[in-house]
Amino acid sequence: MTTVDVDVAVVGAGPIGLAAAIEARLAGLSVVVIEPRSFPIDKACGEGLMPGAVAALARLGVHPEGAAIAGFRYVDATRSAEHRFARASGLGVRRTALHDALAARGDELGIERIDARVTELVQHAEGVTVGDVRASWLFACDGLHSTVRRMVGLERSASGRVDRRRFGLRRHYAIEPWTDLVEVHWVADAEAYVTPLAEGLVGVAVLGRPRTDFDEVLSQLPELSDRLRGSHPVDSLRGAGPLRQRSTARSAGRVLLLGDASGYVDALTGEGIRVGLAHARAAVGAIGGEGARQAAAYDREWSRVSRDFRVITSVLLAAAQSPLRPLIVPAARAMPALFGAAVERLAR
Numbered sequence: 001m002t003t004v005d006v007d008v009a010v011v012g013a014g015p016i017g018l019a020a021a022i023e024a025r026l027a028g029l030s031v032v033v034i035e036p037r038s039f040p041i042d043k044a045c046g047e048g049l050m051p052g053a054v055a056a057l058a059r060l061g062v063h064p065e066g067a068a069i070a071g072f073r074y075v076d077a078t079r080s081a082e083h084r085f086a087r088a089s090g091l092g093v094r095r096t097a098l099h100d101a102l103a104a105r106g107d108e109l110g111i112e113r114i115d116a117r118v119t120e121l122v123q124h125a126e127g128v129t130v131g132d133v134r135a136s137w138l139f140a141c142d143g144l145h146s147t148v149r150r151m152v153g154l155e156r157s158a159s160g161r162v163d164r165r166r167f168g169l170r171r172h173y174a175i176e177p178w179t180d181l182v183e184v185h186w187v188a189d190a191e192a193y194v195t196p197l198a199e200g201l202v203g204v205a206v207l208g209r210p211r212t213d214f215d216e217v218l219s220q221l222p223e224l225s226d227r228l229r230g231s232h233p234v235d236s237l238r239g240a241g242p243l244r245q246r247s248t249a250r251s252a253g254r255v256l257l258l259g260d261a262s263g264y265v266d267a268l269t270g271e272g273i274r275v276g277l278a279h280a281r282a283a284v285g286a287i288g289g290e291g292a293r294q295a296a297a298y299d300r301e302w303s304r305v306s307r308d309f310r311v312i313t314s315v316l317l318a319a320a321q322s323p324l325r326p327l328i329v330p331a332a333r334a335m336p337a338l339f340g341a342a343v344e345r346l347a348r
Contacts, residue, residue: 004114006030008287009128009135011118011148014041015095016259016276017141018102018111022060023284024139025109032133033106036117040099044170044238045272046193046205047095048182051088052348053274056281057101061108064101066093067196070180072343074329075223081332082181083340085347092182092195094172094203098273118142121151123253137287138255139280144245146261152252156263164321167241169214170205175231177202186329187220191320194224201234207243250302251295256283262302265313271346278305308345 008024010017013035024031035041048069049057057064069090073082106113114133121138122129128138140148149155177196185192190208197203204224206217214237218225247263250256257263259276282305286298319328332339 004032004112004133006032006133006135008032008137008139008284009034009130009133010139010141011035011130012140012142012146012261013037013039013103013113014043014141014143014259015098015102015273016280017139018099018106019057019060019062019277020139020141020258020280020283021111022062022102022105022109023280025106025111026060027284027288029284032112032114032135034114034116034118034130034133036115039103040096042096042099042238044168044205044240045095046168046170046182046195047093047098047197047203048193048195049091049093049098050271050274050347051085051090053277054091055088056274056277060105060277062101062105064091064093064098065198066091066097067177067198068092068180069182069196071182073179073181073183074186074332074339075183076186076326076329079329079333081329081336081339083336083343084181086344090182090347092177092197092203094197094201097198118147118151121148121255123152123255128254136254139283140255140257140261141259141276141280142261144240144243144260144264146245146257148255149247149257149261152255154247154249154252154257156246156248165210165242165244166207167210167212167239168205168207168243169212169237169239170203171214171237172197172234173202173204173228173231174200174234175202175228176200178227183224185221185224186325187217188325190217192217192221192224202231204228210242250299253295256286256295256298258283265310265317271309271313274346275306275309308348312342312346 071084282301
């Protein structure tokens with residue numbers, strides 16, 4: 001088989017992998033994407049893009065179709081709190097539609113894709129060899145359960161006896177969206193995210209502990225159940241998790257971890273895509289530098305662009321997994337300025 005020599009090899013063709021490949025091509029670099037799954041690639045997620053993610057995609061020349069999102073609404077059994085974005089709108093986009101838009105842009109730029117699974121990886125002074133691909137740099141964008149992260153020794157095992165793992169479940173319903181907000185419905189041990197996606201289509205994602213039952217959560221949400229009554233699911237239930245993943249570092253030699261592969265807190269604030277797009281931009285910017293400090297530059301920028309997401313999500317997750325959980329929606333309602341400031345901070 002012919003050996004492929006490129007500046008950047010991207011492992012994983014999810015949204016962040018394709019975005020990283022597009023970033024590299026726009027910077028004038030040669031790039032190849034390695035992915036064994038067929039397109040489009042789906043994933044169980046909330047499918048809401050913050051305004052900052054919409055702007056970041058537009059900068060790459062990617063304009064997916066979807067439903068405008070004006071803000072967030074938190075709901076519990078007796079009250080609600082909402083905040084509408086101060087400036088630009090977000091976008092509800094079915095994951096397969098987002099993937100199609102990114103793949104089409106990659107095709108426009110002539111990005112090569114190789115149908116293969118990474119089973120070995122060798123680093124050397126001038127780059128990385130993966131199968132028949134030799135690259136100056138490798139971007140690991142292979143998700144929550146990253147094979148590359150494990151191969152290069154950056155996997156951090158979970159510690160502690162208390163099982164705080166959380167998982168996501170998602171299903172689409174054929175029903176006209178009733179709001180232009182992402183609704184987050186809170187029950188005792190789970191949250192249900194409701195996202196308008198298109199005309200006649202709504203996505204419902206449930207986040208909760210291991211063995212959370214999707215239908216059981218909906219049965220605890222009479223307002224949402226009433227809305228969905230009479231509609232029908234248009235696909236099967238999909239799952240993902242555990243959501244929390246950690247790495248010991250974000251780089252090892254000439255391998256950089258991006259997106260979920262670099263570590264993930266939780267999906268509570270819906271910021272995974274925006275942060276992953278920032279990782280892609282940071283990675284391409286770092287390898288354009290000079291000398292041995294390139295990976296260190298990426299590590300610093302990774303920390304900077306991830307900070308707000310990790311801090312706000314960690315605080316909210318800690319409250320959600322503590323006796324303070326029943327106070328989250330009342331606090332958001334009682335302190336609208338604080339609630340709005342947190343949403344706006346994440347919306348950038």
